[in-house]
Amino acid sequence: MKLYGSQTSPYVRRIRLFLADTPCEFIRLNILEGADRETLAAMNPTLRVPMLVADGNVIFDSGVIFRYLVAKTKAAVKVEALSWYQENQLTVINAVNDSLVMLYQCSRSGLDTNDDKLFFNLQRERIATSMYVLEQQAANAEFANWNYPAIALYSLLDWILFRELLELDEYPALLAFIDQQQQQPMVTESDPRLT
Structure with missing residues (x-):
């Protein structure tokens, strides 16, 4: 798994904290300019972070990423969906x-x-x-x-x-x-x- 995002984004941080005990490469981007902006644009039409690449999927938005991670880990660990x-x-x-x-x-x-x-x-x-x-x-x-x-x-x-x-x-x-x-x-x- 690869998580793309900026160090300062609170939306990126919440996913990093949720994944604290899970192997995941964090790829830090400067989403406002240069090659990092081009990388983001090539992968994510919303031009927003976080973005997760896992199992051949590119997943946008922290809420969607959270739901994806819950679905993926339910069988392995006891992670409950939100009430x-x-x-x-x-x-x-x-x-x-x-x-x-x-x-x-x-x-x-x-x-x-x-x-x-x-x-x-x-x-x-x-x-x-x-x-x-x-x-x-x-x-x-x-x-x-x-x-x-x-x-x-x-x-x-x-x-x-x-x-x-x-x-x-x-x-x-x-x-x-x-x-x-x-x-x-x-x-x-x-x-x-x-x-």
């Missing part, structure tokens, strides 16, 4: 992640994301309401097990801190969650600060 509640948790995590990625890209493109514009306002509203829900779930210890939703949450939160996208002081349960997960397998090797 509907966990799917909803993942949807909330993805909503924050997607909105922050869009705002980050807009900011890097020279746009003032603090402007009172519909697009920016909708993203900020989605982030605020979703972060509130995640804080309550973390306070209820709903991410106590190191499963895929917890891995996705950790990847998101550490990326937020790395990119300095939000102040997390008003989310003490989420900050405690980050601290509790520092010793998990592959956390150090997948740190976005290692670019």
Whole structure:
């Protein structure tokens, strides 16, 4: 198996963390330019990472990759598919992640994301309401097990801190969650600060 992605992507990181105990070659790409961009374009029409190559298949998107890996490993190891509640948790995590990625890209493109514009306002509203829900779930210890939703949450939160996208002081349960997960397998090797 080969996992293609960038060191800084929280979506790539969640797959790397999920695969921590599984042999998989990580191929780091600079997805914004040069030969790495051409490699990505030749294999993946969405031009996004992560991308997994396994058993002759090229699989796009972290969610699809996760489902593929669960299906492939079910017989070998006890890996359970997500419950509907966990799917909803993942949807909330993805909503924050997607909105922050869009705002980050807009900011890097020279746009003032603090402007009172519909697009920016909708993203900020989605982030605020979703972060509130995640804080309550973390306070209820709903991410106590190191499963895929917890891995996705950790990847998101550490990326937020790395990119300095939000102040997390008003989310003490989420900050405690980050601290509790520092010793998990592959956390150090997948740190976005290692670019």
